[in-house]
Amino acid sequence: MRIAVIGAGAIGGFYGARLAASGQDVVFIARGATLSALTTNGLRVTGTEDLTLAVQATDDPTEVGPVDVVLMCTKTFQVADAAASYLPALVGPDTLVVTTQNGLQAPFVLADAIGREHVGPGLCRVWTKIAEPGVIDLMGGPQSLVVGTWDNSITPTLTAFRQALRDAGVDTVDTGDIWTALWTKVIHVVPEGAVGALLDAPLGELLGRHLAIFRRCIQEAVAVGRAHGADFPGDIVDQTLAFLSSQDPASTTSFQRDITAGRPSELEAQMGALPGLGDEVGVDTPVCDVIAETLRVRAERDAAA
Known part of the structure; x- marks a missing residue:
């Protein structure tokens, strides 16, 4: 799958690294010190595992184009700006934009920006923190990501992404009630x-x-x-x-x-x-x-x- 990760921090860096290491085509949308670290040194996960990857990273989503899945891994108060800045270039007819934020707000913000049919409400459970730009410290936890669709329907993109998560060693379940x-x-x-x-x-x-x-x-x-x-x-x-x-x-x-x-x-x-x-x-x-x-x-x- 072609997957864009918006935000290569504690959450996006971890899940993006796992997906990239398993062979998925992953590109990180980042900026500033994080973008510089990714393009210079790659992405590293430390702590309970040690993984270093050369990764694709850019601050220009037009260089990427439409993808199958977008992982929205910003803070909740950054979701609206990220959606306006990045999603027009990344979202195609069947793209699923997966939320990872705590609370209930992020899916609704995205629905207003791109339509409910593109929103994949998601919840992650993993204990990570940023050690420094481009370096994610994994402290354990269940390391899971559960994803659905707005109306709990099953789409080809959702099915393929759930399998991609399993292939990456990320725990997930095929929930029929994401809310x-x-x-x-x-x-x-x-x-x-x-x-x-x-x-x-x-x-x-x-x-x-x-x-x-x-x-x-x-x-x-x-x-x-x-x-x-x-x-x-x-x-x-x-x-x-x-x-x-x-x-x-x-x-x-x-x-x-x-x-x-x-x-x-x-x-x-x-x-x-x-x-x-x-x-x-x-x-x-x-x-x-x-x-x-x-x-x-x-x-x-x-x-x-």
């Missing part, structure tokens, strides 16, 4: 990141001293998801807490780390979006409302400092 899968990840990562950022606390403290507010935040997210059609099991809150209890108690999410460091974050696409999603379906979210507004005020103060 429930996305909502399931929302309730796993958004409350953790938001409550963790609010209290400057790692996962272990959320599951201990701060369990009451953490559980309430998860419960509200579940209620909103159910009202939007997510098919959760009845004990989803307990399942979620049990899963999180099996993780490293010192862990934090990338969203939490961005907020606490005063960097641009995905606040509005994650916790910031939940109150509005609740309003759309008549579900009150008082805990999420307070957390979102508190983090919003903090971010505004950090930006003004």
Whole structure:
């Protein structure tokens, strides 16, 4: 398959490297120091594996042309600009543009830009970080990418891409309900990141001293998801807490780390979006409302400092 990866950071660099190493025709859309590193030194994955590849990379999508699949691996707040800048040259009649961002916003942003028929809502689970431009540190995790289509239909491009992921050693499942899968990840990562950022606390403290507010935040997210059609099991809150209890108690999410460091974050696409999603379906979210507004005020103060 011909695959374009927009963003060669922690997510795009890892999945793009795996796909390229397995023989897929992968080109990275990058710029600045990352583009320079890719064209000079190639792409390297370190940590729990060591892989160095010479890769195709450019900042000009017209040099690439239409592809089978685009992996959109920017931050959520960069998706709209990336779509406007890069997708007109990359999207052909059957192109699938796969989202990798947490939250529910990215597929809707892309749908407005290119039409729902081209959007492949996706969710990734892997623990990576940027060691330096062009070098991705793999820290483990499930290393999975689950992809669907807007209406959960099966298309030739989707089928071929799922097989390409398997050939690349990336775990995937042929889900028939990508939206429930996305909502399931929302309730796993958004409350953790938001409550963790609010209290400057790692996962272990959320599951201990701060369990009451953490559980309430998860419960509200579940209620909103159910009202939007997510098919959760009845004990989803307990399942979620049990899963999180099996993780490293010192862990934090990338969203939490961005907020606490005063960097641009995905606040509005994650916790910031939940109150509005609740309003759309008549579900009150008082805990999420307070957390979102508190983090919003903090971010505004950090930006003004």
